[in-house]
Amino acid sequence: MAFTEFRPLDEKSLIEYIKTVPSLYSKLGSDLKVKEVGDGNLNFVYVVVSHAGSFVIKQALPYIRCIGESWPMTKDRAYFEAVALRELGRLNPEHVPEVYHFDHTMSLIGMRYLEPPHIIVRKGLIAGIEYPLLAEHMSEFMARTLYFTSLLYRSTTEHKRAVAEFCGNVELCKHTEQVVFSDPYKVSQYNHWTSPYLDRDAEALREDNVLKLEVAELKSKFCERAQALLHGDLHTSSVMVTHESTQVLDPEFAFYGPMGFDIGAFLGNLILAFFAQNGHADQVNDRKTYKEWILRTIEDTWNLFHKKFIALWDEHKDGSGEAYLPAIYNNPELRQLVQKKFMEDLFHDTLGFGAAKIVRRIVGVAHVEDFESITDASRRADCERRALEVAKLLLKERRKFHAISEVISAIQKLQS
Amino acid sequence: MAFTEFRPLDEKSLIEYIKTVPSLYSKLGSDLKVKEVGDGNLNFVYVVVSHAGSFVIKQALPYIRCIGESWPMTKDRAYFEAVALRELGRLNPEHVPEVYHFDHTMSLIGMRYLEPPHIIVRKGLIAGIEYPLLAEHMSEFMARTLYFTSLLYRSTTEHKRAVAEFCGNVELCKHTEQVVFSDPYKVSQYNHWTSPYLDRDAEALREDNVLKLEVAELKSKFCERAQALLHGDLHTSSVMVTHESTQVLDPEFAFYGPMGFDIGAFLGNLILAFFAQNGHADQVNDRKTYKEWILRTIEDTWNLFHKKFIALWDEHKDGSGEAYLPAIYNNPELRQLVQKKFMEDLFHDTLGFGAAKIVRRIVGVAHVEDFESITDASRRADCERRALEVAKLLLKERRKFHAISEVISAIQKLQS
Structure with a gap:
């Protein structure tokens, strides 16, 4: 045949x-x-x-x-x-x-077949399993991918060639534009949510002008800013884990976009997992310790990413990266200034995109098993509403956050 | 043959x-x-x-x-x-x-051969000739080009196809990166300036950390943000005029980049022309009236651009542009909010890029006839230094400007 x-x-x-x-x-x-x-x-x-x-x-x-x-x-x-x-x-x-x-x-x-006990991270998070190396591995993966495919490391020639090739993946980009940046903010046949509990919340999103202004800014970055090669769909079902191994899968949405979209996808899905825990708690396991582990993993992932990304930048500062030529930027004081600004902008992008990913999983077409597996609809809606509140706060006020610890505090405040 | x-x-x-x-x-x-x-x-x-x-x-x-x-x-x-x-x-x-x-x-x-009396705008500006339709025509050209090739009008599919094609013009983009965003801020064999008068000024640019931080942000936008089809080199020698006709030429640097780069190129070169006038003044013509005309042309160009661009946006608000879907953004209050933010960001980009274009024409490889035709080096250096001061102000403080009239005031303050 x-x-x-x-x-x-x-x-x-x-x-x-x-x-x-x-x-x-x-x-x-x-x-x-x-x-x-x-x-x-x-x-x-x-x-x-x-x-x-x-x-x-x-x-x-x-x-x-x-x-x-x-x-x-x-x-x-x-x-x-x-x-x-x-x-x-x-x-x-x-x-x-x-x-x-x-x-x-x-x-x-x-x-390669990822043999057992590899499981999808999301399923591990629902089961309440701690993965001690998850933050270390994911921060490493994101730092290396985003650094080495950006103009911090690459020449303009390499960069534009790669950008042009991935422009061909337009259908998948369009899908993301629709399901992440559009459908949740309008009436769409594909949208659904835990009704009737969240009916007012979904409507409030569609009527929130300030929120929609922020979403437009993020969408514009997603469509226009070819900063680095993104996985494009880096949520917790795109990663498989054991206690020792972390494997990233399914990059069919890959394209050159804003770095914060990938980091935000991962952190946003950890935030979803966090708010779902109250729905998984029972008399045997109140999930309190596990919720602390998730928050620590969010905090560690960003902080380790920051550290590793800057380490790569410092290591290759005399390389052929186009963005900051050594002859202009190689005095230590200026490099620190430049790196501080770069990482602060990236942090704000990350929070914005992460929040958009949270919203779309609660009122958009594709939901997450973290919440869907909570069978009591009223209890599920309560979990989802708290996640939505964090997402709205991050979308509107992300520029006021300067460290991931402040985000953790905001999440803790909204947890109960 | x-x-x-x-x-x-x-x-x-x-x-x-x-x-x-x-x-x-x-x-x-x-x-x-x-x-x-x-x-x-x-x-x-x-x-x-x-x-x-x-x-x-x-x-x-x-x-x-x-x-x-x-x-x-x-x-x-x-x-x-x-x-x-x-x-x-x-x-x-x-x-x-x-x-x-x-x-x-x-x-x-x-x-087409642009028959006499068409002349290069820059030569007209040096000769002190007023072109009453220049602002009207250039604002029209820029508004239509930038609007219709952006995601405000186009679908993602059309946009990514065009972006990919113009990624091929990478050699010319690299040239701009070098001569606009790099060489002026480091020691380069190609740099020159009116020496010895501007030696200290050129050195000060290379030592100004805050300035170099801003230039890095602009360069990153130039390299990464595919917002619209740019002419890519829209200075006053890329335009020919008569009193009735305005013709844009020489778009070999065209690519998909940030809109403010084109608008800034044109306005920045008008600012250069303004500061060169003191070098062209003589006992017959003190150029005072002409300087006022240049300032009015700068102000009109931006204000007319703003008006025409928003008019196109309003006219096509129900079209297939991807950026602001009618189902989400079609309430008048929100559209105003979105347009205000868009135009403010574009204004700041325009000032930043315009300033970068001024700097590179004074201390970089390619100078402008506006200044080069001032034979007295000391007098020329005095004109150039004032333009540099405006450029540095705009680069560092552009986010504090909210209307073109404020820019005009800043220019007037530095003119003598």
């Missing part, structure tokens, strides 16, 4: 396909087993295992899986995911699964 | 070339005359006339004309110039000369 044209695979035809690809087939013995495991919103994902080895096959179909053919989405996203996985993997080999195979025609990626 | 490979033309071979291009040759009779007229920094420009018609031929050579082969510059710039001329011309047919012919291989554009 030849695979010279795109067609969606199933468990049976996938085996036929694998037999035509030596780089995949050679990893396996004849006893291979296939299991569809995709529980994400977009794609089909198969785990392929035999006694000799294993891998994952991910295929993009020309629509959004969780909605169906009524919401088309280009299968070219698989190309940008493969390019991004390789680039992120080159920069962070310990935190990105290896790509074994990419088939443009079939919109299909073959990559 | 065939022209299947690039080669530099001269007046003789140009005639042979024209004979091979029907769209050009058909405009002329057999009595054609060729004259090289390029007095710009970059290219060779020929005027071709006969009794039957005329056109201009502009050829890009793979280096910068005014410096020579020691400063290479891709001849692909002719491609981006042709694309930009057509796009700018489509949006502003009355203010951009028509392109008759483009030859990619030869890096050559054939376009």
Whole structure:
């Protein structure tokens, strides 16, 4: 059987396909087993295992899986995911699964299978599991990715070439524009929320002029500012973990955008996880200690990111990065001034984008299991409303925050 | 003779070339005359006339004309110039000369000849000639170009496609980065200034940490923010005028960048012209009235730009522009709020970029005839120093200005 044209695979035809690809087939013995495991919103994902080895096959179909053919989405996203996985993997080999195979025609990626006990971070957060290295690893991943793909490290020539290539991932960018920056602030058939409890809250968002002004500014940065290569969808379901390992997945939304969008996505989803804890608390576990761990992880992630990012900047200050030429910026006092301003702007972007990601998960099309798994709607709504209040505060007042500890205090104040 | 490979033309071979291009040759009779007229920094420009018609031929050579082969510059710039001329011309047919012919291989554009009395605006400003329609026409050109190529009017899909294409004009962007945002703030072999008078002033720029912090922010916007299609070099020598006609030329630096860069280029060069007037004053003409006209033109250009840009926005508020969706932003109070913020940010960008353009013309590689034509070095240095002072003020304090009239007052204070 030849695979010279795109067609969606199933468990049976996938085996036929694998037999035509030596780089995949050679990893396996004849006893291979296939299991569809995709529980994400977009794609089909198969785990392929035999006694000799294993891998994952991910295929993009020309629509959004969780909605169906009524919401088309280009299968070219698989190309940008493969390019991004390789680039992120080159920069962070310990935190990105290896790509074994990419088939443009079939919109299909073959990559490392992240064996158990790897689980999706979000599921770990719902289960109340602490991951002592999560902040360390994620801050490392974000610092290296964002630093090395920005003009702090790169020449203008390299930068514009990469920006141009990822302009091709426009369909996915448009999707984010719609679901993050537009739909939550207007009436949309796709929006939903814990009704009737949050009806007034959702309406208040649509009527909040100051909030919409801030969202417009963030959207404009998202659309126009090609600052670094973003993962583009760096929430807690795009990361798998064990106690020792942290692996970033699913960069099909990758493009050159504002750094704060990725950092905000991760921190914003940790904030969602925090506010969901009251819904998961029971008589056995009040989740108080766990909530403190989440807050510590938010604080550590930003502070470690800050430290690592600045360390990379200092290390490569005499390199060929275009943004701050050594001949102009290499006096220590000026470099400190420049770095302080850069990190403060990035902090404010991070808070703004993080807040936008919180809002859209409560009143937009795609919700998060952190809240959805709280079966009592009234209790769920109470958790969601507190998260919304933090998000609104951060969107409107983010420029008044100067340290992540101040954000933690604001979250604590709104928790009960 | 065939022209299947690039080669530099001269007046003789140009005639042979024209004979091979029907769209050009058909405009002329057999009595054609060729004259090289390029007095710009970059290219060779020929005027071709006969009794039957005329056109201009502009050829890009793979280096910068005014410096020579020691400063290479891709001849692909002719491609981006042709694309930009057509796009700018489509949006502003009355203010951009028509392109008759483009030859990619030869890096050559054939376009309308702007017949006398058209002259370069800068020469008119030096001669003390008032152009009553200049502010009206330039504000129209800038408002239409910047509005219609931004996400205020365009969809994300159109925008990213165009951004990606102009990423290819990276060599010219790099040139601007160097000569506008870098060289003036460091020791560079290309820098020069009216020495010894401005030695201390040039040194002070290189030692001014606050100034360099601001320049870094502007450079980052220039490199990263794809807000609209820019002309990219919109100074007063890129515009030809008569009393009735205003024509924008030479967009080889075109790319998607921050709107304020173009507006700032034009206003910054008017400010240069203003401060040069004391050097042109003599017993016959003290230039006082003319200086007032320049200030009025600066003020009118911004105010008319503001008015026209907002009028376009209001007119197309229900269109397919991606930035402010009607379903979210179409209440009059919110739209006013959004427009006010947008225009204030743009005003501050304009002042910052305009100031950077002033600085680079006084201590960088390429100076302006406004000052260069003042033969008394001490008198010239006095004019230049006042312009530098305004530029430094605008760079550092631009966020404190809220109306162009405040800028005019600051200029007046520093004029004597």
